[in-house]
Amino acid sequence: MSRFNTSPSPDPAAEGSEPLERQIARQMLAGFDHHYERFRAITEQAQTRFEQADWKAAQADHRARINLYDDSVNQAVAALQQAHPCMDQVDTELWRRVKKQFRRLMMQHQQPELAESFYNSVFCQLFERQYYHNEFIFVESYADDLLAVRDSHAYTSYYPRMDGFEANIDAILNSFSLQQPFADLGRDIERLRDSFYKQSAVDIRPEDNLRIDILDKLFLRNKAAYVVGRIVSKEATQPCVVPLLINENNQVYIDALLMDPSDVSIVFGFARSYFMVDAAEPSAYVRFLSEIMPHKRKSELYNALGLHKHGKTVFYRDLLHHMQETADQFVVAPGIEGMVMAVFTLPSYPYVFKIIKDRFAPSKYNTKAGVKEKYQLVKQHDRAGRMADTLEYRHVALPRHRFSPALIDHLLEVAPAEVSIEGDDVIIGHLYIERRMTPLNIYLDQATPDQARAAMLDYGLAIREIAGTNLFPGDMLHKNFGVTRVHRVIFYDYDEVCYLDECKFRRIPEATTPEQEMASEPWYSVGPNDVFPEEFGPFLLGGNPAREAFMEVHGELLTPEYWQGLQQRLAAGHLEDVFPYHENKRFCVQYGGYL
Numbered sequence: 001m002s003r004f005n006t007s008p009s010p011d012p013a014a015e016g017s018e019p020l021e022r023q024i025a026r027q028m029l030a031g032f033d034h035h036y037e038r039f040r041a042i043t044e045q046a047q048t049r050f051e052q053a054d055w056k057a058a059q060a061d062h063r064a065r066i067n068l069y070d071d072s073v074n075q076a077v078a079a080l081q082q083a084h085p086c087m088d089q090v091d092t093e094l095w096r097r098v099k100k101q102f103r104r105l106m107m108q109h110q111q112p113e114l115a116e117s118f119y120n121s122v123f124c125q126l127f128e129r130q131y132y133h134n135e136f137i138f139v140e141s142y143a144d145d146l147l148a149v150r151d152s153h154a155y156t157s158y159y160p161r162m163d164g165f166e167a168n169i170d171a172i173l174n175s176f177s178l179q180q181p182f183a184d185l186g187r188d189i190e191r192l193r194d195s196f197y198k199q200s201a202v203d204i205r206p207e208d209n210l211r212i213d214i215l216d217k218l219f220l221r222n223k224a225a226y227v228v229g230r231i232v233s234k235e236a237t238q239p240c241v242v243p244l245l246i247n248e249n250n251q252v253y254i255d256a257l258l259m260d261p262s263d264v265s266i267v268f269g270f271a272r273s274y275f276m277v278d279a280a281e282p283s284a285y286v287r288f289l290s291e292i293m294p295h296k297r298k299s300e301l302y303n304a305l306g307l308h309k310h311g312k313t314v315f316y317r318d319l320l321h322h323m324q325e326t327a328d329q330f331v332v333a334p335g336i337e338g339m340v341m342a343v344f345t346l347p348s349y350p351y352v353f354k355i356i357k358d359r360f361a362p363s364k365y366n367t368k369a370g371v372k373e374k375y376q377l378v379k380q381h382d383r384a385g386r387m388a389d390t391l392e393y394r395h396v397a398l399p400r401h402r403f404s405p406a407l408i409d410h411l412l413e414v415a416p417a418e419v420s421i422e423g424d425d426v427i428i429g430h431l432y433i434e435r436r437m438t439p440l441n442i443y444l445d446q447a448t449p450d451q452a453r454a455a456m457l458d459y460g461l462a463i464r465e466i467a468g469t470n471l472f473p474g475d476m477l478h479k480n481f482g483v484t485r486v487h488r489v490i491f492y493d494y495d496e497v498c499y500l501d502e503c504k505f506r507r508i509p510e511a512t513t514p515e516q517e518m519a520s521e522p523w524y525s526v527g528p529n530d531v532f533p534e535e536f537g538p539f540l541l542g543g544n545p546a547r548e549a550f551m552e553v554h555g556e557l558l559t560p561e562y563w564q565g566l567q568q569r570l571a572a573g574h575l576e577d578v579f580p581y582h583e584n585k586r587f588c589v590q591y592g593g594y595l
Contacts (some may be wrong), residue, residue: 002384004400021094024084025101027233029109031076032118036111038068043306046220051180055223055575059373062273063380065168073420080126090127097227103142110281112143117313126445129395129427141317145281154284154350155229158212160519165193172214172227173321178244180592181299183251191587192242192257199259202235209234215288218244220276222382224255226267230292231259239264243581250381256585262486265293267580271385271490274306282307308557315433322349335439336479339364340371340495342414344407346434357414366495374494375432380471384578386462388482388492391433397425434492436484451487456546458489460554463540466491467566470500472531476539501570503531505563533558 004508016028042065049058081087086094102119106112125137134140156175158168167188182188214229214467227242243259268289279285285300293301299315302308328349333343333352339361341354356368366374374586378387402407403426411419411426418429440459444452451484459481466473473480474496482490509524536558539545556562570574583589 008473019097019101020084020086021097022101022191024080024094024098025105027080027116028076028098028102028119028122029105031072031079031122032115033109034075035072035118037112039065039074039306040278040280042068043278044515045275045287046278047176047178047218047225049176050220050223050225050246051252053223056275056573058220060223061276062382065276066308066380066552067490068275069121073118073125076122077125079593086127090131090136090137092131095123095131099136099138101172102467106143106146112282113283114307114310116141116143117310120313121309121360121425124395128395132395132397138341139317139320150283151262151329152281152282152284153288154217154279155213155288157214159213160210160212161208165189165196168212169193172212175214176218176225176227178252180246180250180252183247183249183253188195188254188587191591192254194229195257195587195590196240198230199238200255201238202258213288215285215286217278221256221273223577224579226275228289230288237292241267243579254587255579256581256587258581258585261293263581263585265296266385266486266488268293268296268301268304269385269580270300270303270389271383271488272304272580273382273384273388274308275304278306279305301447306537308389308391312393315391316393319349320347323399323402329402330398330407331404331408332410333436335442338479338493341367341432342411343495344411346402346472350436351433352436353426354434355411355415355418356430358417359414364495371495372430374497378494378497380470381471382578384465384469385470385580386465386489387494388434388437388490390494393431393433394429396428396431397422398428400424400426425456435484437484437490437492439479440481440483440489441478443483444544452544453546453549454487455483455489456541456544456550457490458487460540460550460557462491464554465576465578467500467563468578470570472498472500472503474498476536478542480540500563502529503563503567504529505531505533505560505567506558508532508534511537531563533560535564 008057042061045061045500046058046246049055049061099119102115106115109115118140123137124132131137132139139515143454155433156172158172160168163171169192170185173185191307212229213232214227219226219228223245226242227240229240229243231238231240238259239261241264243255243258244252245255247253260455277285282302282305285305286298288300289301289304290296296319299311299312299318302314303311313549323346326346328346328348330346332344335343340357342357343352343354345352356371358368360366372489375390375392379390379392381387383389400421401424403411408426412421420427420429440455443455447455459478462481463473463476473491475493480491480493482492483488516523540554540557541550544550551558566576579586
């Protein structure tokens with residue numbers, strides 16, 4: 001039996017003597033156990049990838065792990081269909097008993113909440129939407145009740161007054177069994193201690209009683225490994241995150257200490273790629289993270305751990321509960337209507353809902369299948385903290401009375417293949433949900449000059465950071481970017497995204513005749529992948545008063561040489577550094593010196 005397995009697998013010899021409902025329940029749980037074993041096997045490799053600075057392999061692991069869930073569900077469905085001919089149609093009484101048996105099997109399971117979501121996924125692939133209610137699947141969670149009474153945790157506590165600050169830090173770092181040496185651990189600990197006392201929420205002295213709680217596994221993402229914990233004193237509890245990086249000599253160094261809650265929140269932001277964290281009991285990690293980031297939804301934290309399928313389940317339950325407690329209606333989202341997506345929102349809920357239209361504007365050459373591929377590309381890619389995470393749902397039923405009449409008319413007009421009315425419900429065949437932000441064009445219209453300048457500079461930085469991951473945003477109009485509550489610019493419209501190395505960046509040839517210079521259409525040849533950065537001006541700047549500041553900082557974005565140089569660096573295997581914290585937080589900036 002694999003060391004990752006967390007519950008006993010069914011004994012084939014015993015199955016014949018078991019009731020059918022127990023056989024099915026055990027087989028479904030075994031399917032989940034096999035999935036999570038594979039999930040953890042991929043996740044466990046992340047630390048080795050970090051230590052070897054093997055970023056290409058780390059990216060491949062990230063993509064493989066995202067695709068793993070659907071593959072595991074398909075395997076479980078096929079196994080059930082092969083073992084039990086009764087899967088051809090729903091025996092409602094049998095499936096009530098199956099769910100009851102599955103609840104019993106979850107009692108001692110380490111990941112009952114994830115197993116519950118897996119059960120739902122398998123059932124929903126086997127049977128039609130009319131059976132998607134709490135009699136047969138876990139619309140309401142039973143696992144939450146199990147987890148509420150468990151006294152499990154996934155952290156270790158350290159006491160500086162007892163053992164000394166330096167000894168504690170040394171013990172914490174040794175607990176992760178890093179195979180590469182530190183470049184200068186003594187220097188890093190000194191900086192860490194100095195930064196700690198500067199950032200403490202209260203006046204802490206070395207002799208005070210403190211407790212440092214550190215989660216037992218590293219959080220790995222992109223080119224960094226993060227130590228995640230909290231500092232507990234009698235006056236306050238404060239989060240702490242310590243990023244570890246690898247230098248060109250494959251030596252480890254501490255890059256920063258993050259203790260400001262807003263800094264920590266950004267590290268776990270919804271526009272970041274998922275972490276690799278080898279969590280045997282994910283609920284314990286989510287409970288800890290919820291305590292240091294109480295404003296984060298549990299769905300976001302499960303997503304951050306790479307458990308995005310369960311994150312979807314938690315989010316959907318939260319949406320249903322919210323709708324039970326509110327009465328406002330879904331309405332068309334504010335902003336310029338998109339040519340590909342119909343977008344609506346619930347004013348009391350901070351998300352937008354997106355449906356692919358049946359027909360696109362003539363200027364859009366994509367297809368519905370192509371748009372879905374673009375969204376999946378972004379899901380699998382490094383989002384660099386600049387592209388919103390998207391939750392994807394199928395066959396969603398929402399109460400009709402919560403839709404404004406104007407919205408229903410609009411959806412039935414632009415997306416009749418995806419939207420239908422069944423009784424008291426609006427049925428949506430394919431739905432994307434994203435965090436709601438203020439569209440950048442609307443933000444700029446309402447902003448002060450200083451706010452507009454800061455937003456435009458961050459807009460340019462967002463384009464750079466997205467491009468640094470080998471993605472080209474395509475349509476860079478302001479309406480396709482949003483501004484978050486912390487004034488961070490995020491891209492959210494993916495129908496024209498492509499890999500940077502697919503683009504051919506060119507300079508516009510000089511006109512040789514007056515007729516060419518005055519022509520309304522290009523007089524030179526334009527290939528399907530040709531991009532002319534000199535034309536970006538109207539999209540990136542328009543008549544914005546911050547134009548001069550943008551050009552001073554980001555003017556090279558309007559030159560083909562910038563993009564060609566970036567392509568060359570990426571082709572040579574260089575992965576751009578994108579830090580989920582401000583440059584001034586880095587120790588090399590605060591203290592100087594070689595890394």
